Amino acid sequence: MSSLLxxxxxxxxxxxxxxxxxxxxxxxxxxxxxxxxxxxxHTGNQPYLADLLHHHKSIRLTRSSSSHLLDVPxxxxxxxxxxxxxxxxxxxxxxxxxxxxxxxxxxFRRHLKTYYFQSAYLVP
Numbered sequence: 001m002s003s004l005l006x007x008x009x010x011x012x013x014x015x016x017x018x019x020x021x022x023x024x025x026x027x028x029x030x031x032x033x034x035x036x037x038x039x040x041x042h043t044g045n046q047p048y049l050a051d052l053l054h055h056h057k058s059i060r061l062t063r064s065s066s067s068h069l070l071d072v073p074x075x076x077x078x079x080x081x082x083x084x085x086x087x088x089x090x091x092x093x094x095x096x097x098x099x100x101x102x103x104x105x106x107x108f109r110r111h112l113k114t115y116y117f118q119s120a121y122l123v124p
Contacts, residue, residue: 018121023113027120031112034095037070037088038108052085068100069093 017024023031040049053070070089092100099115102108 014121021117023116024120027116030091031109031116033084033088033091034112035105035109037092038100038102038105040088041070043105049084049088053089068097 014024022028036046036049037053040046040053044050070092072089072093073085075083075086095112096115099108099111102111
């Protein structure tokens with residue numbers, strides 16, 4: 001027991017969260033934001049959020065033109081990057097394509113949590 005206390009509280013709590021299969025807070029925020037973005041794009045239940053998101057339109061025909069990326073608007077201020085209209089497309093574009101193309105919200109959430117869990121705990 002004393003060896004766990006010597007490692008520090010953050011190591012102990014991280015192991016505990018991993019055993020419970022919970023995402024760390026930073027990754028939970030990402031999960032919530034990505035889920036809200038998916039809902040806004042695919043369900044239409046949140047039109048006020050969907051109005052802030054725009055699909056990227058490529059000038060040239062490239063392989064990425066059919067990848068359903070969102071356009072990330074430019075911002076001038078440092079806190080502008082935290083706005084939904086900027087942070088949601090950045091985060092959503094970083095999610096693997098097979099997850100973004102999920103047909104149901106349940107499928108999206110299940111695979112997104114697995115992806116984030118592996119990113120948070122299994123990658124050194």
